[in-house]
Amino acid sequence: MFKKKKSVYLLLAGVMALTVIIEVLFAHPHYHMLWNTVPGFDLIIGFAGGWALILLAKVVMAKILQRDEAYYETDNCCDSGSAGDCEGSSTSLRKDGEGNV
Amino acid sequence: MFNNLHPGLVLILFGIVMTAVPERLRKVLMIAGPLLAAVAVFGLDGNSILSVEILPGITLELLHVDDLTKMFLIIFSVASIIGAVYALNSKSRFETGFEAVYAGSSMGAVLAGDWISLVIFWEIMAVSSWLIITSAKTESASKAGFRYLMIHLLGGNMLLAGIIIKVAGGSMAITCLTGTGDAAFWLIFLGVAVNAAIPPLNSWISDAYPEAPVGGTVYMASFTTKVGMFYIIRLFAGTEFLLWVGVFMAIYGASMALIENDLRRLFSYHIVSQLGYIVASAAVGGALGIDGAAAHTFNNILYKGVLFMCCGAVIASTGKRRISDLKGLYHKMPLTAVCFLIASLSIAGFPLLNGFVSKSLVMNAMAAGGYHIAEILLMVASVGTLLSIALKVNYFVFFGNADGESEEDCSGKHTDGHVNRCTGVCTDIEVKPVPLNVKIALIMGTVGCVLIGVMPSLIYGLTPFGSDGHPFTVDHVTQYIEIFAAATIVFVMYIDHMAPHKAITLDFDWFYRKPLAGAVRWTSAAVSGLFDACGTAAFKLVTVGSCYLHSPAAMLENMGIKVPRRQGGIEDDDVLMKPAGMLVAINVLLALIIVTVVMVVLKVQGVS
Incomplete structure (x- = not known):
């Protein structure tokens, strides 16, 4: 779908140009803030907002919040270790019914 | 004809029956229940009344219909019908039955005209949705269901506490709380916030929904949080x-x-x-x-x-x-x-x-x-x-x-070490x-x-x-x-x-x-260890004490005090007297504990 990035960029650029032209010619905003009145201002919101969210999610949140899939299955004693290292202890905990709540 | 028919109760009834009937009849009921509920919804209007007196002076108003309620009921009916069609292939009669009970209780919560009806349907909703999750019958679903139930019971209890304050103040009818800011406001808000998934009370969604059966997830996505939204709108x-x-x-x-x-x-x-x-x-x-x-x-x-x-x-x-x-x-x-x-x-x-x-x-x-x-x-x-x-x-x-x-x-099947460059079978x-x-x-x-x-x-x-x-x-x-x-x-x-x-x-x-579960485990182990230690110490104390107490005469004689007594009497028989000595020791120990506690209490009261 996005293998030919240039074609996609061109298509989107065309769409954006068209909407801006339509906005200039026909739009009658109900509200009078900057993003309501300046044609094409929403492009900035879309681009900057998307960029900021990807940065926030993929760079900041992913690093802080993402863990190995077996994170909750492991015992507290080996939180930071790999799942394989504490497979025995987590299994025995589950059998005893004392795994994580 | 259907002016006073409660759609939620209809669905709950159908749901209960569905848990006990054969598969073919269950499939008929799965569709018939939501359809009948939808008919009941369209029959409701502002004049609909269904009152039940549960105690002298306490009457539940089960049908409170206004435009907001009607709008939510319409979409709940649609969601019930679509959800039932989607889950028609489900083999689990409990899952499908609980889904209908859950949808019905959600309608009941929205229709509630008084605080007590609300909390009743609210709790039925929590329990039935928990049963839906656990009907997946996997270990992860069981654990996630337990966490789900805990957090929803916590929310339900907060709601109940707020409602008790409201009802004690003489207000049975559900009214908007905006601007009140009292204890009832915050307790009810926290209760609703659990269902409304307001952070930090949101994680039960991403924890439990993925573990529920696929049909159950469709139902759950349509009701719990939306009832929460209804009460955010209605109360706040x-x-x-x-x-x-x-x-x-x-x-x-x-x-x-x-x-x-x-x-x-x-x-x-x-x-x-x-x-x-x-x-x-x-x-x-x-x-x-x-x-x-x-x-x-x-x-x-x-x-x-x-x-x-x-x-x-x-x-x-x-x-x-x-x-x-x-x-x-x-x-x-x-x-x-x-x-x-x-x-x-x-x-x-x-x-x-x-x-x-x-x-x-x-x-x-x-x-x-x-x-x-x-x-x-x-x-x-x-x-x-x-x-x-x-x-x-x-x-x-x-x-x-x-x-x-x-x-x-592709893992393991590519030869050059790059995950995305494998070829062949996969x-x-x-x-x-x-x-x-x-x-x-x-x-x-x-x-x-x-x-x-x-x-x-x-x-x-x-x-x-x-x-x-x-x-x-x-x-x-x-x-x-x-x-x-x-x-x-x-x-x-x-x-x-x-x-x-x-x-x-x-x-x-x-x-x-993690931290709370660890703290619970640690506290449990510590309390258990403390009990063990106290038990061992008490046993030792009683055993040692009984040596002296099972025969007061022998004890006095050991201390050099001569006691007149009959030789070969029952008090010289250890087998008969040791239990008596134990009993005396236990009583002495208990008396000491009681006296200590009483003295501490008196001291504290004296200070305060």
């Missing part, structure tokens, strides 16, 4: 601090969805994000804010239902639930892919779909209320929704990446056909999204104040197309970083799954 409309809570939810949910790999967890975060719009709109209050919140809840049930149904169809057909394990499913599941595309564009707010129609109301409410920063931030959250569902899931699961390889399929995902009933349910939901999208009056006519969002003005339509086009450019730019990888994302549930 116009509460200003909720505006920023809503904005935070919208951005937080969308950001978490951007990094999530598990399909149902991803949609769970989108529930939080969409609820953010509703909470923010309700917080603005007024006709526009309330109508925006109600309309967005209505539409959210439709498109979110389709998304979860598509997700369930993918999981049931492929046996895989992670995005990183899926690719190019459009060729194998075209109908599911198209329905998903429409619903995903709808949730993102694409013109001519229902999400656009209600988002217009929400955005108008922000702009009209002068909350411009919130308006911008909600637009940014829309971008996040577009990136994480409409682009990410559609590309990686359905339409793009068809000739790529998933990590799992080229395909086995896909089972999607059942007819699932296809019908998908089409029903998708048609609903498109119908409301092209005919906004359908939803505007149902809102409590009949506000018109004027969605098809040039500035509105171009605004969304521009935002979407620009965000898509960002997605294409960073396409290599957008692919999710196998990892879980920690949420607020971490606090009770």
Whole structure:
């Protein structure tokens, strides 16, 4: 779908140009803030907002919040270790019914 | 004829019967129940009354019908019917029965005219939804269900505590709490906040929904949080601090969805994000804010239902639930892919779909209320929704990446050490056909999204104040197309970083799954150890004491005091006297403990 990035960029650029032209010619905003009145201002919101969210999610949140899939299955004693290292202890905990709540 | 028929009780009754009848009859009841409930909903009006006196002076008003209630009941009926069609193939009579009970209790909660009825239906909802989760019969579902039940019982108890204060104050009827700010306000708010998934009380969604049976998840996505939204609107409309809570939810949910790999967890975060719009709109209050919140809840049930149904169809057909394990499913599941595309564009707010129609109301409410920063931030959250569902899931699961390889399929089979450069055997995902009933349910939901999208009056006519969002003005339509086009450019730019990888994302549930669970285990071990130590010490004390106490005469003789006594008497028989000595020792010990406690209490009272 996005293998030919240039074609996609061109298509989107065309769409954006068209909407801006339509906005200039026909739009009658109900509200009078900057993003309501300046044609094409929403492009900035879309681009900057998307960029900021990807940065926030993929760079900041992913690093802080993402863990190995077996994170909750492991015992507290080996939180930071790999799942394989504490497979025995987590299994025995589950059998005893004392795994994580 | 159906003016006083309670649709919730109808569904609950059908649900209970469904747990006990053979499969064929159960399937008939699965469809008949929601249909009869829908008929009952259309029969209700402002004059409908169903009162039950449970105690002298305490009467439950089970039917309180106004425009907001009616709107929620209509979409609940639609969701029940679609959910029943979708779950028609389910073999579990308990799962399907509990689903009907759950849907019925949700209707009952919305219809409640007094606080006590509310809390009764609220608790039935919590328990029945927990039973739905556990009916998946897996260890992870059982654990997630336990956590779900705990947090919902906590919420229910807070609600109950607030309600007790209200009822004790002589107020039985449910009234708006905005501006009161007393203890009842905060307790009821916290109780509702659990169902409304307001952070940090949101993580039960992403924890429990992915573990429930696929049909159950569709139901759950339609009711619990939406009943929460109903009470946010009914009790807290116009509460200003909720505006920023809503904005935070919208951005937080969308950001978490951007990094999530598990399909149902991803949609769970989108529930939080969409609820953010509703909470923010309700917080603005007024006709526009309330109508925006109600309309967005209505539409959210439709498109979110389709998304979860598509997700369930993918999981049931492929046996895989992670995005990183899926690719190019459009060729194998075209109908599911198209329905998903429409619903995903709808949730993102694409013109001519229902999400656009209600988002217009929400955005108008922000702009009209002068909350411009919130308006911008909600637009940014829309971008996040577009990136994480409409682009990410559609590309990686359905339409793009068809000739790529998933990590799992390829692991170990490539020779050059690069995951995406493997060749040969791992080229395909086995896909089972999607059942007819699932296809019908998908089409029903998708048609609903498109119908409301092209005919906004359908939803505007149902809102409590009949506000018109004027969605098809040039500035509105171009605004969304521009935002979407620009965000898509960002997605294409960073396409290599957008692919999710196998990892879980920690949420607020971490606090009770790790530190709290550890603290509970530690406290339990410490208390258990303390009891053991006390028991051992007491036993030793009693044993030693009994040596002296079983024969007071011998004890005095040991101390050099001569005691006149008969030789060979019973007091010289250790077998007979030792138990007596033990008894005396225990009594002495207990007396010492009691005296100590009494003295401590007297001392404390004396100090205070």
